Amino acid sequence: MSADALAPVAGPQPDSTGHFGRFGGRFVPEALVAALDELDGAWRTAIADESFRAEFGALLRDYAGTPSLLYEARRFSAKVGARVLLKREDLNHTGAHKVRNVLGQALLTKRMGKTRVIAETGAGQHGVATATAAALFDLECVVYMGEVDTERQALNVARMRMLGATVVPVTTGSRTLKDAMNEAMRDWVANVDETHYLIGTAAGPHPFPAMVRDFVRGIGDEARQQCLDLTGGLPDAVTACVGGGSNALGIFHAFVGDPDVRLYGFEAGGDGVTTSRHAASITGGSAGVLHGARTYVLQDADGQTLESHSISAGLDYPGVGPEHAWLHDSGRANYLPVTDDEAMAAFELLCRTEGIIPAIESAHALAGTVTLAPKLAAELGREPTIVVNLSGRGDKDVHTAGDYFGILDKER
Amino acid sequence: MSRIGVAFDKARADGRALLVGCMPAGFPSVEGSIAAMTAMVEAGVDVIEVEIPYSDPVMDGPVIQKASDIALAGGVRTADTLRIVEAVAATGAPVVTMTYWNPIERYGVDVFARDLAAAGGTGLITPDLIPDEADEWLAASDAHGLDRTFLVSPSSTDARVAMTVEHCRGFVYATAVMGVTGARSRTSDAAPTLVSRVREFTDLPVGVGLGVGTGAQASTVAGYADGVIVGSALVRCLLDAPSEADGLAALRTLSAELAEGVRTPTR
Ligand SMILES: Cc1ncc(COP(=O)(O)O)c(C=O)c1O
Numbered sequence: 066m067s068a069d070a071l072a073p074v075a076g077p078q079p080d081s082t083g084h085f086g087r088f089g090g091r092f093v094p095e096a097l098v099a100a101l102d103e104l105d106g107a108w109r110t111a112i113a114d115e116s117f118r119a120e121f122g123a124l125l126r127d128y129a130g131t132p133s134l135l136y137e138a139r140r141f142s143a144k145v146g147a148r149v150l151l152k153r154e155d156l157n158h159t160g161a162h163k164v165r166n167v168l169g170q171a172l173l174t175k176r177m178g179k180t181r182v183i184a185e186t187g188a189g190q191h192g193v194a195t196a197t198a199a200a201l202f203d204l205e206c207v208v209y210m211g212e213v214d215t216e217r218q219a220l221n222v223a224r225m226r227m228l229g230a231t232v233v234p235v236t237t238g239s240r241t242l243k244d245a246m247n248e249a250m251r252d253w254v255a256n257v258d259e260t261h262y263l264i265g266t267a268a269g270p271h272p273f274p275a276m277v278r279d280f281v282r283g284i285g286d287e288a289r290q291q292c293l294d295l296t297g298g299l300p301d302a303v304t305a306c307v308g309g310g311s312n313a314l315g316i317f318h319a320f321v322g323d324p325d326v327r328l329y330g331f332e333a334g335g336d337g338v339t340t341s342r343h344a345a346s347i348t349g350g351s352a353g354v355l356h357g358a359r360t361y362v363l364q365d366a367d368g369q370t371l372e373s374h375s376i377s378a379g380l381d382y383p384g385v386g387p388e389h390a391w392l393h394d395s396g397r398a399n400y401l402p403v404t405d406d407e408a409m410a411a412f413e414l415l416c417r418t419e420g421i422i423p424a425i426e427s428a429h430a431l432a433g434t435v436t437l438a439p440k441l442a443a444e445l446g447r448e449p450t451i452v453v454n455l456s457g458r459g460d461k462d463v464h465t466a467g468d469y470f471g472i473l474d475k476e477r
Numbered sequence: 478m479s480r481i482g483v484a485f486d487k488a489r490a491d492g493r494a495l496l497v498g499c500m501p502a503g504f505p506s507v508e509g510s511i512a513a514m515t516a517m518v519e520a521g522v523d524v525i526e527v528e529i530p531y532s533d534p535v536m537d538g539p540v541i542q543k544a545s546d547i548a549l550a551g552g553v554r555t556a557d558t559l560r561i562v563e564a565v566a567a568t569g570a571p572v573v574t575m576t577y578w579n580p581i582e583r584y585g586v587d588v589f590a591r592d593l594a595a596a597g598g599t600g601l602i603t604p605d606l607i608p609d610e611a612d613e614w615l616a617a618s619d620a621h622g623l624d625r626t627f628l629v630s631p632s633s634t635d636a637r638v639a640m641t642v643e644h645c646r647g648f649v650y651a652t653a654v655m656g657v658t659g660a661r662s663r664t665s666d667a668a669p670t671l672v673s674r675v676r677e678f679t680d681l682p683v684g685v686g687l688g689v690g691t692g693a694q695a696s697t698v699a700g701y702a703d704g705v706i707v708g709s710a711l712v713r714c715l716l717d718a719p720s721e722a723d724g725l726a727a728l729r730t731l732s733a734e735l736a737e738g739v740r741t742p743t744r
Contacts, residue, residue, distance in 0.1 A: 082609065092578055092605050094536050096630035096655055098637060237542050243533060250535040255656035257632065354579040354605075355533065367555045368583030369532040 070125055070165075070283035071118045076318045077388070083271020083358075085391035091270040092354045097250075100257045105272040107177050112279065117176070121169055121280075128201070129157050129164045131283065135291035135452070140418035141431075147438035148450040150300065151421075152288045152316060154457060161424065161457030162281055162312045163194040167263060169280030171198035174261040181205040181260045185249045187214055187242035188378030188461060189221025190424075191265030196230035198263075206230040209248045211241035214378060221461060239372045242382050246356055266309025267386035270357030274386045278314040285319030288452055296450055301441060302327040305454035306429040307347070307400065308379050310386035312456035317398060327399065327441070330389060331433035333375035334402030344373035345402040346385040347393050355384040361393070376405040376465065377425040379457075407432040409469050412459070424457030425465065431455075479624045480571045481599050481647045484523060485682035485703055494699035494739040497684055498522035498732060499575065499708035501530045502561045503553025504544040505715060505724075513715060513728055514565045520729040521736025525565050526602065526706065529558050529576040536577075536604040538659030540709040543716060555584050559596045566597030573626065573647070575602040581614075590617035600624025600647050608644035615644065626650050626684075629675055631667040642679040648704060649675055653687045659709045661688035669701045695738030705739050 083089045091101060111117040125131045134153040142149045154162040174182055182204050186192030192208040199206035208225055212234040215222050225232050238244035253262040267277040285303075292300050303320050305313035307330040320326040335343035343349055346361040353362035355370060363371040363383035373383040392398035408425060411432035415423050423431060434453050441449040459466065467473040478486075488495045498517045504510055514525045530545035530553060537545065558574065566572045574593060581589050581601075593601070600623040606614065608627055618625050624647025629638050632655060642649050653668035654661070668685050675683050684704030689695055691710070698705045714731055718724030 090610050091607065092610060093607070094604055094630070094652075095607055095628045095637070095641065096632055096652060098607060099630075099632040099634065237539070238532060238546065247533050247535050251538070251657045254536070255654075257655060354582055356535075357605075362579070364579065364583065366583070368580040369549060370579075 069118050069122050070286065071112050071121060071279060074286065074319065075322050077321055079271065079275050083275065085388050086394060088359050088390040089271060089274060089387035090359055091357060092359065093270045093357045094254055096254050097257065097270070100253070101270055101272065103177065107173055108272055108276050111173055111176060117172065121172055124168045125165060125283065129168060131157060131165070132287040133157055135288055135295060137295065138419050141415055144414060144418055145435050145438045146442055146448070147434070148448055149434065150292060150295070150450065150452045151455045152284060152452060153455055154284060154312065155421070155423065155427070155455050159194045159197050160460060161190055161194070162284060162315055163191050163265065164197070165283060166265070166277050166280045166311060167194040167198040170261065170263045171202045171204065174204060174263070175202055177261065179259055179261045181207070181256070182263045183207045183209065183249050183252050183260055184263045184265060185209050185242065185245040186265065187245070187381055189214070189218040189225065190379055190457065190461065192230070192232070193221055193224050193228070195263050196225040196228035199230060200228045207252065208232050209235050209245040209252070211239070211245050212236050213240045214242065218378065241372070243370060266311040267314050267388060268309040268356060268358060268360070268384060274358065274388055277311050278318060278388060281311050281315030282318040284312065284315040284454065285317060288316055289319045292452055299323055299326050300452040301445060301449040302329055302437065302451045304329040304331065304430050304434045304437065304451060306380060306426045306456060307332050307385060307389060308382055308426060309384070310389045312454050314386065314388055316452070316454040321397060328392070328397065329433060329437060330398055330400045331403045331429045332400055333377055333380035333429060334404040335374040337404055338402045342374035343402065344375040344381050344383065346383060347389065347400040348402045352390070358387045360387040360390045361385050376408065376469065377429065379424065379426040380429065401433060403429045403432045409466070411435055412466060413470070422459035423455055424459050425462045427454070427456045479599055479647045481524060481573065481624055484571055485648060488523070489703065494702060494742060495523045495704040496521065496695065496736050496739045497524040497526050497704050497706040498711050499526035499528055499706065500712060501528045501541060501544045501548050502558040503530060503548035503551055505547060505721065506551055507553060507557050507561060509721060511561055511564045513725065514561070515568055516725050516729050517711065517732045518565070518568045518570045520732035522732050523570065525570055525572045527558060527562055527565065527572060527574050529555060529574060529580050531577040531580060534577060536657055538657040538709060540712050540716065541658050544712045555580050559592050562593065562598045563596040571599050572597065573599050573602060573624065575604065578603060578606045586613045587617040587620065590621040590623055594621040594623055598623070600626060602626040602650055604628060608641055611644065618646070628652055629671065631655055631671050635674065638674055639678045642675060642681060645681055648682040648684050649679065650706070651675055651683050651685045651702070653685050656687065658687055668698065672702050692734035692738035695735045696741050696743045699739045699742035700744045705735070707735055
């Protein structure tokens with residue numbers, strides 16, 4: 066199945082200049098346009114090239130360990146009141162769906178003859194994945210990370226360094242993910258000849274949103290077939306957490322053309338979208354321009370970006386990929402917020418019922434599913450089947466979760 | 478012709494370049510930025526570029542980032558920028574506004590154009606808005622008689638230079654280096670080439686910015702460009718000073734040095 070994860074499929078595409086309806090596009094310094102055009106050209110050529118697709122497919126299979134399993138979580142299902150099938154992206158190498166994107170972009174970097182990759186990271190997951198691919202492909206790697214995050218995620222900083230990457234703490238602005246992204250953009254403008262900016266989610270200027278989506282859309286292609294094989298039909302709903310939006314688009318894309326499959330994206334509601342402490346750009350933000358695209362943004366009355374808050378570092382971002390903004394406006398996908406507390410309750414439930422420690426990001430998808438299941442059951446008059454994208458594993462979150470549940474022994 | 482166009486013409490006739498000095502609005506405070514910009518005009522800066530501070534300024538280096546952060550922390554609003562434009566325009570110097578796109582979209586593109594024109598601003602420099610995405614701004618600037626300065630870069634293809642300058646009015650902004658704002662010890666080798674490429678496609682004046690910080694550099698750039706755009710070096714005068722009065726004194730000294738530079742082009 067993963068032998069040709071890039072084979073052409075039907076599904077929504079942006080227009081030739083990267084617009085999904087009124088969203089997307091390129092709001093970037095002119096200095097970057099040449100590089101974006103180069104990337105777009107390299108990308109179009111690569112996906113039409115059998116050998117590139119074969120190479121990517123082989124890496125996904127032999128290195129990343131895909132296709133990931135679609136696992137029927139029976140004990141979790143019984144608690145939730147739905148037949149819950151987990152797409153086990155947590156079992157991939159490096160522990161999340163993100164490896165698919167970095168392998169694809171690293172291959173493309175080689176094809177463009179570039180020798181250096183840069184990345185932004187919040188929790189460090191994308192940074193670790195990028196450092197991994199850079200080691201595998203012998204590329205120089207610099208990862209920008211907000212100073213606040215380097216302190217919160219010291220272990221991931223060490224992992225990146227072990228893999229040979231340089232981690233640059235970003236001390237400007239709010240010193241978190243959005244500022245790391247600003248700093249990566251500044252680096253890219255200055256070093257664009259030899260450098261590829263390996264963006265970690267389906268956001269940013271065209272062609273990143275569509276390209277990243279395509280690199281991860283194997284998740285949905287696999288899950289759709291696996292669900293057919295397992296249940297003899299399509300699911301009633303597909304759910305995922307939404308930070309920048311890559312794992313959600315990755316699993317949605319294959320189902321967008323199936324009108325009976327409901328699509329649900331769960332955003333980080335933090336303390337609640339009615340408070341100022343959340344990261345729900347679609348349900349709690351408004352249309353604007355951030356990091357190269359028009360999309361939903363958390364912003365104040367003057368268009369200044371607001372700081373986001375979430376217990377999940379990977380969802381703690383004040384924007385979202387433009388394709389989600391468009392899927393929201395078109396009504397094809399539904400977006401709902403999940404609070405920190407709801408996510409942590411679902412985190413615990415999965416641990417205790419299935420022996421699987423999810424990433425806190427993915428716990429948002431689980432929590433949304435818990436709320437969705439009875440509503441869907443009532444609507445359908447039967448037990449619904451729900452495919453949940455378990456986008457990553459929780460090893461990185463043990464400290465945060467231990468803190469939350471108060472189960473860490475005091476330091477001696 | 479726009480007021481900036483007239484000023485460029487006059488400078489050309491005088492055999493010199495125009496000096497454009499940039500400051501973030503509201504840095505170090507609203508009143509402080511009016512005082513700083515007024516001091517710059519008095520010391521010989523021809524055109525004031527008022528930058529709207531923005532939370533995510535991807536084209537700016539550390540100096541302007543820091544000044545913007547200070548301005549935002551001080552609570553400056555987009556409406557304050559318009560007040561600053563109005564106060565500085567009263568000195569008689571043309572005032573152009575430089576802004577990232579989201580604050581304008583949020584304010585309302587047409588409403589902002591109307592209010593900027595009413596405040597006496599000449600137009601906008603848009604570092605993250607390329608003509609490809611600018612339909613609304615093209616219409617609003619036409620409706621309110623404002624100039625449009627888009628950027629060209631050493632990496633721009635000829636086709637993009639041609640397309641970009643076709644959409645400019647007032648002057649064209651040539652970014653001298655591949656990089657962000659910030660004074661550099663050497664002026665750019667790429668800039669003269671870029672300026673001559675721009676001149677193949679337009680008679681509009683060309684301003685060169687990014688990295689200029691001394692009178693000698695201003696003189697060098699004045700040798701091939703119509704305008705010399707200085708930002709970080711001026712901002713640093715205020716950032717580094719122990720007091721506001723010292724900052725203004727340093728700002729006057731540097732402005733005068735730069736003004737002398739653009740009047741003695743190196744050819
Ligand atoms: C496991 C996991 N899931 C989800 C996300 C959120 O990103 P996206 O919305 O692009 O899938 C992250 C980001 O770090 C992550 O590590």
